[in-house]
Amino acid sequence: xxxxxxxxxxxxxxxxxxxxxxxxxxxxxxxxxxxxxxxxxxxxxxxxxxxxxxxxxxxxxxxxxxxxxxxxxxxxxxxxxxxxxxxxxxxxxxxxxxxxxxxxxxxxxxxxxxxxxxxxxxxxxxxxxxxxxxxxxxxxxxxxxxxxxxxxxxxxxxxxxxxxxxxxxxxxxxxxxxxxxxxxxxxxxxxxxxxxxxxxxxxxxxxxx
Amino acid sequence: xxxxxxxxxxxxxxxxxxxxxxxxxxxxxxxxxxxxxxxxxxxxxxxxxxxxxxxxxxxxxxxxxxxxxxxxxx
Numbered sequence: 001x002x003x004x005x006x007x008x009x010x011x012x013x014x015x016x017x018x019x020x021x022x023x024x025x026x027x028x029x030x031x032x033x034x035x036x037x038x039x040x041x042x043x044x045x046x047x048x049x050x051x052x053x054x055x056x057x058x059x060x061x062x063x064x065x066x067x068x069x070x071x072x073x074x075x076x077x078x079x080x081x082x083x084x085x086x087x088x089x090x091x092x093x094x095x096x097x098x099x100x101x102x103x104x105x106x107x108x109x110x111x112x113x114x115x116x117x118x119x120x121x122x123x124x125x126x127x128x129x130x131x132x133x134x135x136x137x138x139x140x141x142x143x144x145x146x147x148x149x150x151x152x153x154x155x156x157x158x159x160x161x162x163x164x165x166x167x168x169x170x171x172x173x174x175x176x177x178x179x180x181x182x183x184x185x186x187x188x189x190x191x192x193x194x195x196x197x198x199x200x201x202x203x204x205x206x207x208x209x
Numbered sequence: 210x211x212x213x214x215x216x217x218x219x220x221x222x223x224x225x226x227x228x229x230x231x232x233x234x235x236x237x238x239x240x241x242x243x244x245x246x247x248x249x250x251x252x253x254x255x256x257x258x259x260x261x262x263x264x265x266x267x268x269x270x271x272x273x274x275x276x277x278x279x280x281x282x283x
Binding site: 035036037040041044045129132133136139140143144 | 249
């Protein structure tokens, strides 16, 4: 296995690990969500996130040629996602992680490298639903009362910091660009900042004083 | 200062099981917008492989006739 090939495996495992952890947290924390609708959706999305992670681990396994039974994540999930302990952190984690992952997946689909063949198209529709769900919930929490808006902003910022570091690493990986795995002009970090900025800006507009 | 917490609306879910079947009202739930309502509908009411699903805000229903009250108002 070449050193370059390892970065593609790492990328696949990072996405799979985050989805694996989010699937677990969506059940553990989501079960005591603030509304019945939010909780039922959370459980449905947990199954989907775990399904995505299973597809991704299988893809990574095909790339590496090593077949292993997945019992735990490989340690590449964002620390903030692993430590999710309440509804606010859960919503921030799902939203920020899915924004970052969605940008990378779409960039790889756009590159259309026949040697990579990632299984992303199968999961994009469900992932889009997770983005709408988590963004709607972020909006609700950012408009809520007391300390909730501040805590939501903090949770978004903490996960965003980790996600951004990962995107910078992916964007600057010469192997991805030279082998046309990620297009040269993907502008992952720029698009990530713009998307998160929109969510926070929309809420600022609705605050007075 | 926060102006208002995101406003929740009551939504009705209408579905058709097979082509040609009647459109039936199968449930009601709350959501803050249409996009979230569509997701809730699919995640919560997944007991059938519906051929058609609609969500509509309860406030959008136009009343044509309503039942007479059972008791006179005091």
